[in-house]
Amino acid sequence: METNTQAALLVKMTVAAWDTQNNYFTKLIDMLSDEQMKSEIAPGRNTGVYLLGHLAAVSDAMLPLLGWGDKLFPELEEVFIKNPDKATAEKPSVAELKEKLQAVNTTLSSHIHATTLDQWLDRHMAVSHEDFAKEPHRNRLNVLISRTNHMANHIGQLLLLKQAS
Amino acid sequence: METNTQAALLVKMTVAAWDTQNNYFTKLIDMLSDEQMKSEIAPGRNTGVYLLGHLAAVSDAMLPLLGWGDKLFPELEEVFIKNPDKATAEKPSVAELKEKLQAVNTTLSSHIHATTLDQWLDRHMAVSHEDFAKEPHRNRLNVLISRTNHMANHIGQLLLLKQAS
Numbered sequence: 001m002e003t004n005t006q007a008a009l010l011v012k013m014t015v016a017a018w019d020t021q022n023n024y025f026t027k028l029i030d031m032l033s034d035e036q037m038k039s040e041i042a043p044g045r046n047t048g049v050y051l052l053g054h055l056a057a058v059s060d061a062m063l064p065l066l067g068w069g070d071k072l073f074p075e076l077e078e079v080f081i082k083n084p085d086k087a088t089a090e091k092p093s094v095a096e097l098k099e100k101l102q103a104v105n106t107t108l109s110s111h112i113h114a115t116t117l118d119q120w121l122d123r124h125m126a127v128s129h130e131d132f133a134k135e136p137h138r139n140r141l142n143v144l145i146s147r148t149n150h151m152a153n154h155i156g157q158l159l160l161l162k163q164a165s
Numbered sequence: 166m167e168t169n170t171q172a173a174l175l176v177k178m179t180v181a182a183w184d185t186q187n188n189y190f191t192k193l194i195d196m197l198s199d200e201q202m203k204s205e206i207a208p209g210r211n212t213g214v215y216l217l218g219h220l221a222a223v224s225d226a227m228l229p230l231l232g233w234g235d236k237l238f239p240e241l242e243e244v245f246i247k248n249p250d251k252a253t254a255e256k257p258s259v260a261e262l263k264e265k266l267q268a269v270n271t272t273l274s275s276h277i278h279a280t281t282l283d284q285w286l287d288r289h290m291a292v293s294h295e296d297f298a299k300e301p302h303r304n305r306l307n308v309l310i311s312r313t314n315h316m317a318n319h320i321g322q323l324l325l326l327k328q329a330s
Contacts, residue, residue: 010175042207156321
């Protein structure tokens with residue numbers, strides 16, 4: 001296999017891993033009732049609603065981090081990233097959060113699938129040109145890898161909202 | 166950046182993501198008391214002991230899957246992969262499972278860090294030469310990506326064993 005084909009294949013595999021987790025996340029929250037989504041994953045822990053809002057906010061924040069424009073729903077950050085679940089009594093409804101997630105995913109996906117190998121390996125917006133020259137792994141694709149694992153982490157928790165079989 | 170350098174960097178990033186999750190997993194189970202490890206992550210769900218054994222068994226099974234030799238502890242599969250937590254009353258101790266995990270990680274890590282780019286992109290042992298020719302993404306590195314996400318999934322659950330802050 002030629003080496004440029006190798007690099008392209010590696011990017012494809014990494015994007016596929018993101019898609020797998022992200023599609024599974026969407027499928028999972030669609031399987032859960034609003035009642036289940038409002039429950040805590042374990043006694044005293046985060047609710048499904050909070051984790052849904054959290055993952056939507058983190059995906060939304062990937063847009064500016066990857067140089068793909070402004071966040072669509074900057075208001076999510078305060079409730080779902082800066083503050084823990086119990087800090088905010090009133091949260092958006094499950095339906096509203098699912099709609100926002102879908103909008104974020106549509107925008108994100110169009111960028112992800114239009115990004116070239118060289119663009120993936122270019123710096124992300126939170127690293128300076130100077131630091132990037134020394135640490136070339138701090139690129140856009142590494143953000144996608146890290147966000148994939150973050151999502152997998154919370155999917156493991158959301159699975160606890162399903163009825164025990 | 167030259168394209169062969171690109172592919173090497175991509176492999177390095179993927180291996181680093183595995184190391185991050187795997188090191189975090191080890192650190193997490195070392196932080197938890199035996200009492201906490203024996204608890205369920207949520208009422209009626211898997212215990213920490215089961216998830217520790219499960220992840221040790223899944224990592225051990227990577228050895229033959231990646232063509233790196235036999236499993237070190239084939240007996241783990243029956244209790245921690247083929248059967249659910251509640252099916253087996255008597256389980257190995259936390260100390261024994263931690264020792265086995267460490268042995269698996271030492272062997273696995275020596276192979277992971279000695280594997281070349283071309284070896285990573287070669288087929289894993291569960292795919293035939295014929296299928297691999299059509300689906301080149303079914304390579305060893307893809308197994309590592311998939312196991313990284315699987316581990317992240319269960320780390321999210323093991324985190325629930327920590328005392329709520």
